[in-house]
Amino acid sequence: MSIFIGMALPALSAHMRPYLGVAVFLLLTLAFLRVDQNAIRHRLRHPGLLIGALVWMMLGAPLLTWFAIEAMGLDALGPDVILALFIATAAPPVMAAPAFIYLLGLDATLSLALSVAALIVTPLTAPLIGELMLGPTLPLSVGGLALKLALLLAGALLVSAVFRKLAGPERLARSSHHISGLNVLLLLVFAVAAMDGVAASFATRPLFTLALTGLTFCLALIQITLTLIIFAPATREDAYAIAHTCGTRNMGLMVAAFGGTLPELTWLWFAVGQFPIYMLPILLKPFVRVFCRLDAKTVTPHT
Helix, strand or coil: CHHHHHHHCHHHHHHHHHHHHHHHHHHHHHHHHCCCHHHHHHHHCCCHHHHHHHHHHHHHHHHHHHHHHHHHCHHHHCHHHHHHHHHHHCCCECCCHHHHHHHCCCCCHHHHHHHHHHHHHHHHHHHHHHHHHHHHHCCCCHHHHHHHHHHHHHHHHHHHHHHHHHHHHHHHHHCHHHHHHHHHHHHHHHHHHHCCCHHHHHHHCHHHHHHHHHHHHHHHHHHHHHHHHHCCCCCHHHHHHHHHHHHCECHHHHHHHCCCCCCHHHHHHHHHCHHHHHHHHHHCHHHHHHHHHHHHHHCCCCC
């Protein structure tokens, strides 16, 4: 709903755009504050699947994208397109990914552990992928991007740790509804800011903007499908949790690391790329029900 508010109020979107980085930082802080540490410990008891998923998501998928760019000559489309593909495949998953998995009726602990692990390694993996894909056209140096990402993530983690220490677990539990409300408000700020220029693009270049939106859906679905195939040996519930987490990338984190300044085409890709993130959980729900119900007939549910 918030992305449509941003499109309906373009002046507000333009006004909120400079605050996108602040919204990303605060959303990360709240995400770290609400992390279920027991759920992560549970998944770390058998880390093989988690490590495999992390390697695929943060290295395999973006490297495959780079190979596709080289093989298909997509670099001829210009650095703005390659930058868009970079932020759409090298970013960690959105921290709302476990909530999407939970809303689909699946176990979200693997998605949660994967999301946190991916955030931690992003300052190491994203700059390397950026250098491969973009070389000298990368908006920041490899070291600069690594530093910006590390500062964003370490700062959010530190602030959340201070709040967790000051509040204590009982007070945090009592305040869960207030934290959820604040999270919703920050998501509204983020979505409105991200929609800057989208309404104007739909008005002046409707077919182009629709095609670009379709491409963002295609890229998300390709990542989900390939991940399902690769992790087919796992239970279908785990395979889908990994796949959906891989398909919902936190492009806002990359945009914040670049200081919110992107070429117009790359920004438009990032903006319309929010549609699949929030719409795919609804669109794919019938498939998930069938996919995971089949698994229940052949695989013993994990605990």
